[in-house]
Amino acid sequence: MSYDTKTGSFERMKSLNQSTVLNMIRLREPISRAEIAKLTKLTPPTVSSLVSELIEKNLITEEQSISSKAGGRKPILLRINYTAHYIIGVYAAAEVIRVILTTMDGKIVFDFSEDITELPSKNEFVIMVIECIQHVLNNTPIKKELILGIGFAMHGLVDPDKGLAIFSPHLHLENIPIKDSLEKEFDIPVIVENDVRALAKAESWFGQGQGVSDFISLSVGRGIGSGIYINNEIYKSSFNTAGEIGHTILDVNGPKCQCGNNGCLEAYASESAILNRVRAEVKNHSDSILHEWLKDGKDELDLKMVFKAAREDDFFAKLVLEEAGQSLGLAAANMINILKPAKLIVEGSIFEAGDFVLAPLKKSIEKYTFKSSNEDISVVCSNLGKTGMVLGAVTLVLQKMFKTDEI
Ligand SMILES: [Zn+2]
Known part of the structure; x- marks a missing residue:
């Protein structure tokens, strides 16, 4: 797969079945182990063992159900622990760079923008992005190890597979190696996408496209x-x-x-x-x-x-x-x-x-x-208002995290 992990916290977590269970909890929470088994067609022992692993990794939490079925035992319900990890979203627009740090359900913990006041060179642009991300990291108590990934929404022509901004019509720049530069700097996995496609992903995950x-x-x-x-x-x-x-x-x-x-x-x-x-x-x-x-x-x-x-x-x-x-x-x-x-x-x-x-x-x-x-x-x-594009950047990482058909 193209999503190389440097920190490992994300990749170690992932197996196909774990992602399936995690995604089912996200979509149906709070949900019991029995319901997960029924919906995913995994056997109850398999679900139990996957759930234990996810609890150990602090990715999900248990809670007691308040209602019980026909006098039976109250089932234990599972929820995603959305603050187990964090995500950085970057949106590079024509005139501004915006960086947000969010929980795994897209709640913004830190929000920072810097205007692009004059046309930068390719190198200046990359340095500016790095400084913006560094500013966010410096100003939050969240440990870097807890950051799952950096999603990057870039205007213009983008090659997501190579993590490259091929052409920026507004900045007059070509072939900016965003993924390579940021992964080298921060040692965190980076996913790059065109801003409008990232927005559509945000619509699908958080907005009107759900x-x-x-x-x-x-x-x-x-x-x-x-x-x-x-x-x-x-x-x-x-x-x-x-x-x-x-x-x-x-x-x-x-x-x-x-x-x-x-x-x-x-x-x-x-x-x-x-x-x-x-x-x-x-x-x-x-x-x-x-x-x-x-x-x-x-x-x-x-x-x-x-x-x-x-x-x-x-x-x-x-x-x-x-x-x-x-x-x-x-x-x-x-x-x-x-x-x-x-x-x-x-x-x-x-x-x-x-x-x-x-x-x-x-x-x-x-x-x-x-x-x-x-x-x-x-x-x-x-x-989603003016947060759509940058939330789209966050969604790039979330989709990888919860994706069930690719490991
Ligand atoms: Zn035209």
């Missing part, structure tokens, strides 16, 4: 990307580049996208596309509040101003948000027609605008999705 085998997580920020979950697995393709919904074309004669093509979704509905459009067209809308606010450069335009103007019933602001929502809905409908996921989970600051964006998005999906049967595809907002 219990949903097929869903798309659509993320709108400086760029637009998607994480595709199929049969409970993230879909990456053999090139690690699947999900680039931001570069699906809505109009070949449309505005120029930074990728070089014309009319990509990103050129219509990314945060920068929306702000650029307002800046370019506001002069033609002298009746708009935005025209007044931006006059003589007295205020610098941001998304919140556009939302505020829309809430004040400003026609131009509402139009810009509506058309961004329509574009997102159109691109999402194309993707839905191919994959037919049960759910579309949308994430990003733009959705703070609420129905100014969501209503036209849903309307476009309704209009352009081909329904061959009675398909009910729900469209929901992520409830």
